[in-house]
Amino acid sequence: MRSIAALALAAMWAAEGLQIVTGWRLMSQAGALAFFAYFTVALLLSRPAQRGVIAVVSLLAVAAAARYSVPETLERGIGSAVLFAAFLSAMQMLRVALETSPLAERMRDRFMALPQPEQHDAMTLRTHLVSSVLGAGGLATVVPLVDAGRSPDIRRGLAESALRGVGLAVLWSPFFVAMAVSTRLARDTSLVAAVGSGLAMALAGLALSHALYGGRLRASWLLPLRRTIVESAALAAAIVMANRLWGIGNLEAVALGIPIIAAAIAWREMRSDPARLGRRWLSSLEAISVEALVVGSAMVLGEVAKELLARGVVAIPSGIAAWPTPLLIALPPVLMLGTSLLGLHPIISASCLLPLLASVERLHSLAATGSVLLGWMLCVVLSTFVVPVMYAATLFDVRQGELARGRNLRFCAVFAPIALAYLWALDWALGAF
Numbered sequence: 001m002r003s004i005a006a007l008a009l010a011a012m013w014a015a016e017g018l019q020i021v022t023g024w025r026l027m028s029q030a031g032a033l034a035f036f037a038y039f040t041v042a043l044l045l046s047r048p049a050q051r052g053v054i055a056v057v058s059l060l061a062v063a064a065a066a067r068y069s070v071p072e073t074l075e076r077g078i079g080s081a082v083l084f085a086a087f088l089s090a091m092q093m094l095r096v097a098l099e100t101s102p103l104a105e106r107m108r109d110r111f112m113a114l115p116q117p118e119q120h121d122a123m124t125l126r127t128h129l130v131s132s133v134l135g136a137g138g139l140a141t142v143v144p145l146v147d148a149g150r151s152p153d154i155r156r157g158l159a160e161s162a163l164r165g166v167g168l169a170v171l172w173s174p175f176f177v178a179m180a181v182s183t184r185l186a187r188d189t190s191l192v193a194a195v196g197s198g199l200a201m202a203l204a205g206l207a208l209s210h211a212l213y214g215g216r217l218r219a220s221w222l223l224p225l226r227r228t229i230v231e232s233a234a235l236a237a238a239i240v241m242a243n244r245l246w247g248i249g250n251l252e253a254v255a256l257g258i259p260i261i262a263a264a265i266a267w268r269e270m271r272s273d274p275a276r277l278g279r280r281w282l283s284s285l286e287a288i289s290v291e292a293l294v295v296g297s298a299m300v301l302g303e304v305a306k307e308l309l310a311r312g313v314v315a316i317p318s319g320i321a322a323w324p325t326p327l328l329i330a331l332p333p334v335l336m337l338g339t340s341l342l343g344l345h346p347i348i349s350a351s352c353l354l355p356l357l358a359s360v361e362r363l364h365s366l367a368a369t370g371s372v373l374l375g376w377m378l379c380v381v382l383s384t385f386v387v388p389v390m391y392a393a394t395l396f397d398v399r400q401g402e403l404a405r406g407r408n409l410r411f412c413a414v415f416a417p418i419a420l421a422y423l424w425a426l427d428w429a430l431g432a433f
Helices: 002-022 025-045 048-067 071-099 102-112 116-145 152-170 177-185 191-213 225-246 250-265 267-272 274-287 291-310 325-341 346-358 365-382 387-396 400-405 407-432
Strands: none
Touching (some): 002 025, 002 071, 002 274, 025 048, 025 071, 048 071, 048 291, 071 116, 071 274, 102 116, 116 250, 116 387, 177 346, 177 365, 191 365, 191 407, 267 274, 291 387, 325 346, 325 365, 325 407, 346 365, 365 387, 365 407, 387 400
């Protein structure tokens, strides 16, 4: 069953790549067929709790699309789900390539020689930098640093640090879907302003992470990050160039470009034993065979919800505009995390909450955008129904619940009030001046 799911993921990657390059509608249809095959098999492989959530979300999407006569939203949602599956498949290519690279082995030895607090600092910063461009895919680039023979406690601690880096990148990175959704739905917030405000929160979060769990600031782990900065900048430039020259989005650029990078890294292995490399890739897809399913169903419902919002079918509750400003700012993090813990992807709750907050004239849209991004960050770090937690658990071979209930829960309990106070002060300052 897992082999079938892995083959379906590989088929979605191939179909999406050909569709991007050729524009053939036949490839979109092939990707949709692969998605239906994947959906059926992965649903059987998922845990009972996941299965129930996926079934409810999928049925809600179909029922709402039929009730309000918007079947085209289902097609758009499936297209988004296929693209995300192609993205995950490409990132698994990069992970396999890095694991076969001699450079990765040297970097792992140097990394594991650091004291544990410094390992956590290095892991958080490295993942934060790469994930600011590759999103959750950044986790695949750092897991080769962890020796598979390490104890479960060490793997769990490093997975928490990596996940913290991903979550803090959500607050400011223009390459995350969170930023794209937030700036598109906000009333008058520019991308530059949203990135600047989010970066301030992220820096505060990185400082807090270092204060709670980090070690000494030493050149032994800081200097190697220079390479990561250069690589992340190069990836960002490549994605922007692809967007400007060929008009393709971030996920499309990653799905096409990462396999080329992976092939260059694993060139020796490809020449000597390409079949073995292919088997390792398919095996890695088997390991993540359920991860893309929750997001896929959520993306379909998200497309339906966005259309109903645009048509005014979903109405704003009366009286909410009279709430105190701190309560309005705290609303998205509380609701987004709560619904995410029940299985609703943050893309859906964000699509509903931002238009609601944008209708409140006295609340500055930059503060509203920051509030939604903060809620999304909490979901990324704490919800077992959002891909980064599932993906990190699979890559680091730890339990999902352990990642959501450990250090990151304590970190978020301290960081969230700090971030909310910052957003409240920001809203006051923008209103005063």
